[in-house]
Amino acid sequence: MFSIDIRGKTPIYEQLLNRITELISSGAMSENERMPTVREVAKDLGVNPNTVQKAYQMLEQRGLIYSIPAKGSYVAKSDTVINTVKEQALARFRESALNAINSGLEPNVLKTEIEKLEGGTKND
Amino acid sequence: MFSIDIRGKTPIYEQLLNRITELISSGAMSENERMPTVREVAKDLGVNPNTVQKAYQMLEQRGLIYSIPAKGSYVAKSDTVINTVKEQALARFRESALNAINSGLEPNVLKTEIEKLEGGTKND
Amino acid sequence: MFSIDIRGKTPIYEQLLNRITELISSGAMSENERMPTVREVAKDLGVNPNTVQKAYQMLEQRGLIYSIPAKGSYVAKSDTVINTVKEQALARFRESALNAINSGLEPNVLKTEIEKLEGGTKND
Amino acid sequence: MFSIDIRGKTPIYEQLLNRITELISSGAMSENERMPTVREVAKDLGVNPNTVQKAYQMLEQRGLIYSIPAKGSYVAKSDTVINTVKEQALARFRESALNAINSGLEPNVLKTEIEKLEGGTKND
DNA sequence: GTGGTCTAGACCACA
DNA sequence: GTGGTCTAGACCACA
Numbered sequence: 344m345f346s347i348d349i350r351g352k353t354p355i356y357e358q359l360l361n362r363i364t365e366l367i368s369s370g371a372m373s374e375n376e377r378m379p380t381v382r383e384v385a386k387d388l389g390v391n392p393n394t395v396q397k398a399y400q401m402l403e404q405r406g407l408i409y410s411i412p413a414k415g416s417y418v419a420k421s422d423t424v425i426n427t428v429k430e431q432a433l434a435r436f437r438e439s440a441l442n443a444i445n446s447g448l449e450p451n452v453l454k455t456e457i458e459k460l461e462g463g464t465k466n467d
Numbered sequence: 468m469f470s471i472d473i474r475g476k477t478p479i480y481e482q483l484l485n486r487i488t489e490l491i492s493s494g495a496m497s498e499n500e501r502m503p504t505v506r507e508v509a510k511d512l513g514v515n516p517n518t519v520q521k522a523y524q525m526l527e528q529r530g531l532i533y534s535i536p537a538k539g540s541y542v543a544k545s546d547t548v549i550n551t552v553k554e555q556a557l558a559r560f561r562e563s564a565l566n567a568i569n570s571g572l573e574p575n576v577l578k579t580e581i582e583k584l585e586g587g588t589k590n591d
Numbered sequence: 592m593f594s595i596d597i598r599g600k601t602p603i604y605e606q607l608l609n610r611i612t613e614l615i616s617s618g619a620m621s622e623n624e625r626m627p628t629v630r631e632v633a634k635d636l637g638v639n640p641n642t643v644q645k646a647y648q649m650l651e652q653r654g655l656i657y658s659i660p661a662k663g664s665y666v667a668k669s670d671t672v673i674n675t676v677k678e679q680a681l682a683r684f685r686e687s688a689l690n691a692i693n694s695g696l697e698p699n700v701l702k703t704e705i706e707k708l709e710g711g712t713k714n715d
Numbered sequence: 716m717f718s719i720d721i722r723g724k725t726p727i728y729e730q731l732l733n734r735i736t737e738l739i740s741s742g743a744m745s746e747n748e749r750m751p752t753v754r755e756v757a758k759d760l761g762v763n764p765n766t767v768q769k770a771y772q773m774l775e776q777r778g779l780i781y782s783i784p785a786k787g788s789y790v791a792k793s794d795t796v797i798n799t800v801k802e803q804a805l806a807r808f809r810e811s812a813l814n815a816i817n818s819g820l821e822p823n824v825l826k827t828e829i830e831k832l833e834g835g836t837k838n839d
Numbered sequence: 840g841t842g843g844t845c846t847a848g849a850c851c852a853c854a
Numbered sequence: 855g856t857g858g859t860c861t862a863g864a865c866c867a868c869a
Contacts, residue, residue, distance in 0.1 A: 354859060361566070369571045380841065391861050396843075404776070409598050412842045413868040425571075432563075432570040433580070439556075439563040440581055442485075446492045446556040447549070450585050454578050456557070457564055461574045474781050476858095478853060515854055600843095602868060609814070616818045639869055673819070680811075680818040681828070687804075687811040688829055690733070694804040695741045695797075698833045702826050704805070705812055709822050726844060752856065763846050768858075784857045785853040 344379060344387045355390055359398035367407050367418055368428045378408060378416040468503060468511045479514055483522035491531050491542055492552045502532060502540040592627060592635045603638055607646035615655050615666055616676045626656060626664040716751060716759045727762055731770035739779050739790055740800045750780060750788040 345366075347358040366372045381399055385392040399416055402408045406424040410416040443453060469490075471482040490496045505523055509516040523540060526532045530548040534540040567577060593614075595606040614620045629647055633640040647664060650656045654672040658664040691701060717738075719730040738744045753771055757764040771788055774780045778796040782788040815825060 365569045432567045436563045436567045439560045443556040443560040445489045450581050457574050613817045680815045684811045684815045687808045691804045691808045693737045
């Protein structure tokens, strides 16, 4: 459903947060689409419901989904929010690019890397 | 000396590790150059010496510095090590680039960002 | 008919309860006036009839409406009940006013806000 | 420490959130002041640490406090954030005032209530 | 069934 | 000691 890496040091709830944010802001999940329930995701990933709940609540707080208690959670996708999400992704990109250059990598190498990614993006 | 962000959730020792790694692998600190002592850095940053010590130990472990007991620590800069460092910076770069694209940002936008960085690199 | 917010975390039945209470205690709905049926309201709002039913039952319990089986529900508007409703509205008002002041807002600002509302009341 | 009402339907973490928000935005807690630890508050209130943790994390997310892992939590008090907090308090005030008026209460009555509160605010 | 809150407790990295 | 994450489980109101 939402692929995560149980091992690895980034917290589970954060992986979920990132992955779902990606799916929504890229348009892979469309507005007002129903999200899988907290319990479904938890069971599917073999993870405690509280952990999934935490991710969902943060998504709601950020305005990416809205949840109607006793009904379910739905994709919200406010444009202004999506933009700040993209802003943040861009900021993180800038930071890692700067770090790479400061580590002695040539800008051209980085551009080439981006071109390599152009074809094979993944939105399962 | 080494600028860090005392707030912010990335651990202090990790910030130090990253910053110094950058300075060494970019050539800003040259081979066999003497590093400031643990105590100097700790005092300068208003941080526990243990924290600085931890960063130094990891740098030594990775072969970026070497320490001569009772004398001090020095920049090692083995080429093979620097290369693996660059590899890691590149890996992190790839990851953030992929994330940015998956979030709906255009590859061209990312390339433009890199060009913007080309001029104003060299660290604070 | 009765405007509610299908999103938003206050339960639907409670929104209905509040809205209708307002309409009755303000005099917008007059004594012995016939209420729309549960089914009408449910259909109109796209909501489960049980939810509307719950609101109606509580209104009846509080003495704001009375129902004649097989005929329908009617506005009761007992003065003593209306007064306790007003008491509650006042209590909630006091609480939010206190909170506003404790948050650092000036009492004068609050009084001005009330004056602003004086003109444009009467509900949507 | 932070008085809350264990009974009563508003969730504990939300009461804590509101109370602390009040204390910070009113100036009762000053910038960079150290907050009691999660465990202290939990023990003091006879409540699970997770519950307090939740309140603290939401406060941090909203920019009212910042926490340094392994050190403690501190009052942040960004002015822009405080302003939005006041905005929200004002919005809630407007809503309850409108509701009171729509319920048939006279604006003058409300103003008088505010005057009553002017003297006896509480910031323990 | 659904989201939401809470407890009791464990474990972690960091300082 | 400190904040942070997570589990296993219970209970609640609402639909």
